[in-house]
Amino acid sequence: MNDTLQGIVRSVAGSARDLAPIFLVIGFFQYFILQQPLAGISSLVAGAVFVLIGLTLFIYGLELALFPIGEQLAFSLARKGSVFWLLIFAFFLGFGTTIAEPALTAVAKEASEVAARAGAIANSDEARAAYVLGLRITVAFSVGTALIVGVLRILFGWSLTKIIIGGYTLVIGMTAIAPVEVVGIAYDSGGVTTSTVTVPLVAALGIGIASSLRDRNPMTDGFGLIALASLMPMIFVMAYGGLIAWI
């Protein structure tokens, strides 16, 4: 009982340490630079308590559920020896988690306004909604494809460095020909796709596959899936923007 209590105290203290910088920065700027009174100290404290308990519970649940199920699935799929199902799983994990991502929906909405203003699409609600949906499907499809490439890389031991450098070169080349208004959105879409729930699952998938294969190193082969999932959307979104402008 005493041990559990100690464990809880330790993890809450850990979360407090993780969150302290944000509160310090906001407090410091509010008082000393902007010199404005902090409106509603009580709600700030309530918010801090929520964030603190939330982060502690999330990390606890991560160790208890997300990491084990991700790794267990990767192990069983690798042991089953079916590359087909492994790739299906990877694709839908990427596609499914990305299409529902709230940050992506928000960015896609702003992007549709940019496109409408630039005259790439008609400035009507339907045209914009279609553009948003198209962008979300494009990004989700690209993340699914990225995970397929990433899993194949682990299975066959391809060099991640070569794939990433090749990808960057492609991004740079496409920047030169893609419509200006889509470039910023394309660059950002790489970062917004990898959410808090997806990252642990995808990391567990890669590490699970790499550690279940005999001649793969989980450190050098297990990581890299998230990198591909942030690179691929840039290429696909620029292609999508170019296609829309071209049509």
Add this chain to the structure above:
Amino acid sequence: MDLIYTGVKTLLATAGDVLPIVLFIVGFQVFVIRQPLHNVRRVLAGLACTVIGLGLFLIGLEQVLFPLGRLMAQQLTDPEFIMRGVNVARAAVWTDYSWVYVFALAIGFSTAIAEPALLAVAMKASEISGGSISVWGLRVAVAIGVAIGVSLGCFRIITGLPLHAFILAGYVIVIIQTLWAPKLIIPLAYDSGGVSTSTVTVPLVTALGLGLAETVPGRSPLLDGFGLIAFACLFPIITVLAYAQLGAISERFRAAGRQNAQRQAESTSLEES
């Protein structure tokens, strides 16, 4: 009352985000692998913790931190605040925005430290590397990268320099670093870019970018407001590679020091004999 309403709504939305993933995984487990999950009760308890934890985390952020962060981004980029203490009537130049850069550095660093996804990956990396990559070392390296990225991104919005020039330069640095970095760290370093831009960083950084693009004369929020996330995504790769290189260099120095000490000891023992 209001808090309870938005609280329940956020919790339901989080559950709605997590549920399809869970159903998909369970479906795979049952229909493709055809094996029951081990420790069903433990996993269910863990999932409940994940959903409730993420929900509470988001409620706290959305209720208090994000509005405050957005408000501060607005206040800091307000022309009145920027031009205070400047008596001559002139347009603001990029050096007038010093507090914006400091804020960008500080908020980039602190949001990266608070990012749950980064903590998750750092824990995993430390576990598999057998502790040779420390959780805090990696997190601080990533946070420094995000801090540099966000403040450089603000500089770009203020000066209006082309986004792709910065990104291109960043990629070239990454490629050069890759040639010399210890092989073990490279995949993790590439991953750290995507990991660092998640639940906490994206909303606050986006607010800062849009605030700047709205108030700086000659910038359009639609065209220039984008790109900060890309910066926050690129620079952690550079700092994590640098962190690994520094580690390797200091290790080499230590090894050289040990060799020297050994040689000295040998030569003294030779002289004595």
